[in-house]
Amino acid sequence: MMIRLVETGLVLFAFGGLIILVGGFARKPLWKEIGALIAAIMGPLTLACCWFVLLDIRQNETVYWARLMAGDAADFFATGSLGLIVGSGLAVGVLSLENRLASLRVGAIFLALSWIFLFLHPTPHYVPIPGWLDKLVWFMVLVGGAGICVVVFRKLKDRLRSFSMPLFILAGIFPLLSLVTFSAHKQAQVFLDLGSMPMEQRLSMIGCLACHSMNGEGQSNPGGGLEAVMSRTEDDLRGFLLEPTDQNAKQFNIRENPTGDMAGVHLTPGQVNALLEALSKVYGFRQPVSKDVSMEGVESILAARSCLACHSVGDRGAAGGGVGGTLEDAAKLGQETLHAWLLNPSADNAKQLGIRENPVGAMGNFALTEEEADVIVPWVLSLKRK
Ligand code: HEC
Ligand code: HEC
Structure with a gap:
């Protein structure tokens, strides 16, 4: 009416x-x-x-x-x-x-x-x-x-x-x-045949950039950078996108405190497939890993938070350093900056701490706890190139 x-x-x-x-x-x-x-x-x-x-x-x-x-x-x-x-x-x-x-x-x-x-x-x-x-x-x-x-x-x-x-x-x-x-x-109201469109257009034409950014374009509020999918598995993403409610955001490990703002997004399974194909071509997904309970310290955090989906260390991790760069380069930031960054890796903080002039903002949802930071910071510092 x-x-x-x-x-x-x-x-x-x-x-x-x-x-x-x-x-x-x-x-x-x-x-x-x-x-x-x-x-x-x-x-x-x-x-x-x-x-x-x-x-x-x-x-x-x-x-x-x-x-x-x-x-x-x-x-x-x-x-x-x-x-x-x-x-x-x-x-x-x-x-x-x-x-x-x-x-x-x-x-x-x-x-x-x-x-x-x-x-x-x-x-x-x-x-x-x-x-x-x-x-x-x-x-x-x-x-x-x-x-x-x-x-x-x-x-x-x-x-x-x-x-x-x-x-x-x-x-x-x-x-x-x-x-x-x-x-x-x-x-x-026209039905969008996403499958026949070029990859990036699939995401932009259907309006995802009203709440997400993609390579710095679009609105990063409230959904954040779509780069975040690099650390997700395809199964989790599919589960979430088929019914993107706040419960599902929790269940599929997308957010600990979801807003539920995507709950009104109703996509057909065909559209979800087309969007997942686009996301995987543009960014790529993490391979599912079986969590090894015997792993301790650094390795378990790297695996649990999939840091190496966006970073590299030595010859492991994302090709060419990924969106986040090689972690060896991060050692020069020093103990305090690293600590402050890892507790709050938002785009704003990346600027404030002098980490990037034009942050991607992709790490926003991968903050570490105090305890985790205490394990990771000394490790990153130890990577300093001699
Ligand atoms: C109304 C705003 C809004 C729109 C429109 C929207 N999203 Fe989202 N999206 C969110 C929010 C908010 C989250 C985080 C989950 C939450 O807080 O409930 C999210 C999460 C996601 C995630 C998981 C991100 C991660 O951290 O791994 C993906 C993938 C995603 N959205 C894809 C899409 C796609 C594809 C579209 C276009 C069809 C879209 N979104 C449209 C708000 C939106
Ligand atoms: C979804 C991708 C993504 C994930 C996952 C991710 N990061 Fe990042 N990281 C980035 C980006 C992008 C930057 C640069 C800041 C920006 O552009 O927002 C960054 C910056 C950093 C920096 C500073 C790098 C520099 O060159 O100064 C460190 C250190 C870091 N990340 C560590 C980690 C750790 C540890 C984890 C796992 C807990 C992690 N990151 C997970 C994307 C990611």
Whole structure:
């Protein structure tokens, strides 16, 4: 039902844009004002409905959401959203250059109040800034925008008259642009035949990069770098991807404290096979090892945490040192840095400790405990090349 509301809102919003254009070109100020009023009311309302819809589908139809955010439908979706957000602001802008305070008041109030929806509900997409900053940005855009329009009306209207023409043209075009959102939703419903696509595209088209990064591209929050699969076995990954709930993340040793954010990702077995093939071609998986209970100390940690899936030592481990490099090179970091790193091997920490300028961030989920670090650090130091 919410989707129908959004669709109706978009159509009315675009209709408002059309009337602004017709009124502007036919020199009928009243039409222009009515069009701008429709767009200024429908824009913020539709934006608020969109927000709810996105929150809901992120939870339940995560792949659909991910395709809108970062997959094959992302360009359409971004264009449509731009039309909706900018168009709403411009509509109030058009009103600020007209003579009637009443319409401007209504438009500015709708624009400013729409901020409340964005404030009360979490951002339905992952953005690389903290939550409070995200809310502040929206506050500045929506409430600030409405405020500026009122100031323009009161103080600057006469001086800005010459902008009236380009402004109404833009204010007419952006709402029409928002109709591209329909194409985005259409695209996101098309079944993706992953098996026929090149390897990396399989992962990007279906939207995995909305929550994961791959070679530094995409969102590393909340899923982390897909490089992490190098230390997993194919069986564990298959088990998890077929039903990626938080229980399964635990059961298949993916996370000790899972978020469960992938639980709404429903993939067919065929899609899981195609994605696993892509992950294994791009990164490769660890071979299953039978844990040798008699192993102690360093060897047992290396095996349990599969460090050598991403690193090499001597002639063992990942080819060419792997994504993480040879451990002999790490000896020069010194005792303190090594210790701090192994307890918290996040991308941020890699920068802070001077380990990498552009970290891959792949080691984030392989932190050692104090006791393990006490075993591994002296061992790494002992690898120092003489
Ligand atoms: C809504 C965000 C989200 C989307 C979309 C998403 N993931 Fe995830 N993914 C996560 C989270 C979070 C985890 C860690 C498990 C947890 O916390 O529940 C994870 C874990 C994984 C893992 C295990 C990583 C490891 O550490 O070994 C793989 C593999 C994976 N995802 C693949 C995919 C693929 C393939 C797609 C695209 C179809 C995808 N994910 C889409 C959030 C997401
Ligand atoms: C999924 C891949 C992966 C796994 C598994 C992994 N690492 Fe790493 N490691 C990396 C990456 C990548 C870096 C470089 C930092 C970055 O780019 O985020 C790194 C950096 C390091 C460094 C610093 C290296 C330097 O050149 O300065 C040490 C030491 C290290 N890892 C030890 C370990 C140990 C010990 C384990 C097992 C407990 C382990 N790593 C498991 C990927 C991994």
